[in-house]
Amino acid sequence: MRNLIRAGTLLLVLAGGVQAQEFGDTPYVQTPQNVVDAMLETAKVTAKDFVIDLGSGDGRMVITAAKKRGARGFGVDLDKRLVRLANDNARKAGVADRAKFYDRDLFLTDLSPATVITIYLLPEVNLMARGKLLALAPGTRIVSHDYGIGDWPPDVEYEMDAPGKPVGRSQKSRVLYWVVPDLVAGRWQWTVEDGGKPRRVELLLNQNYQKLEASATLDGAPLAVERATLTGRDIEVVMALPARGRTIFSGTRINQAIEGRLRDAAGKSLPWSAVRVEIRDAAHVIAPTPVVREFNVE
Ligand SMILES: C[S@@+](CC[C@H](N)C(=O)[O-])C[C@H]1O[C@@H](n2cnc3c(N)ncnc32)[C@H](O)[C@@H]1O
Structure with a gap:
């Protein structure tokens, strides 16, 4: 229902004459430039990145990533007119070699080059x-x-x-x-x-998306886990060992090792x-929440 109201808001604005166009499943609404800047900052985009914008509109996301942060990338959109406009905008901004736009359905686009x-x-x-997003390279x-x-x-x-956001009354945006x-x-x-002798640690990790639930034993006896976090392929586990005290284990998964x-x-x-x-399955892999069509903007 909330989704319905959100979609309704977009369509209401379209009916109100704001320069926006319904296309595909999502109407064309521009992201205000200060929000584009904040999104790229949040993702810490640098010249090493390859940015793909899904539903690229006038191209502002990839063009800004190229012009202000030196990144490369492309955008895809179903609207041929917007794809032409985005490529024109990239040329005008002097970044046409690093920011390209294609007339393509995002669901049929190979996203594997993306770092962002x-x-x-x-x-x-x-x-x-x-x-499709969860299947991308970890990280x-x-x-x-x-x-x-x-x-x-x-x-x-x-x-x-x-400010200047063409939809919604609050003139606020959320960034996720x-x-x-x-x-x-x-x-x-x-x-x-630990304390001069080798101790055996066993760590059981259950996973739902990036959230880990951890329990551990030390030589078979329960050992409290203070924290277990996962960022891409980087794992950090914090536990208190009897002699070493609070110990932070941090590493990267490589095959079946960290x-x-x-x-x-x-x-x-120490290494x-x-x-x-x-190996266990992550909960989001075993039972992903179903995709339910709650509304249709066509
Ligand atoms: C809300 S606009 C965002 C435009 C731009 N990314 C920005 O933030 O300013 C969404 C865009 O997605 C495009 N779009 C919708 N469904 C699409 C699909 N399946 N494949 C490619 N583009 C799509 C629309 O044409 C529209 O231009």
Whole structure:
């Protein structure tokens, strides 16, 4: 119902004569330039990035990423007129070699070159694209204007002023940000020297999107896990060892291993590696929330 009201808002504005055009599943509404800037800042876009804007409108997202941050990328849109306009805008901005626009359905677009995906699409369309987004390389960043991606919790979410926004009365926008998570659920084991003797740690990780639920044992006895976090392929686990005290294990998954370092309460840093001895499925992979068509803007 909320979605229906949101879509209704967009259509109401269209009827009110604002320069916006309904096309595909999502009508054309521009992201105000200050929100574009904030989205690219939130995703920390740099010259190393390849940005893909899904439903690129007049091209402002990729053109700004190229002009202000030195990135490369492309946008796709179903509206041929907007694709022409975006390519013209890229030429005028002097970034046509790094910002290109194609007349293409986002659902038929290969997104694998992206390090950053930007979206300003209706919530239902985001939900339909979720499987495609979650299948991207772990670590790919996604930033969305106004709407979430089903029940995938964002890593960052905030509201900001959006002067000149062509929809909504509040002149506010929401920015939401995710990092595509790796799949790390399962049972992990490693040995750590603690108080002069080798101790065996076993860590059980359950996963739903990037959220981890962790429990552990030390030589078979329960060991409290203070925190377990996942950002792309980077894992951090914090637990208190009897002799070392509060110890931070941080590393990157490589096949069935995690390679990284530990840092104990005394500040001592040592190499750390763990091995996955049992793979489990993440909850969002076993039972993704269904895509429900709640409304149709056609
Ligand atoms: C709300 S506008 C956003 C424009 C631009 N990204 C911005 O933020 O200013 C959404 C755009 O998505 C396009 N669009 C809708 N469905 C699409 C699809 N399946 N594939 C490609 N583009 C689509 C529309 O034509 C429209 O230009």
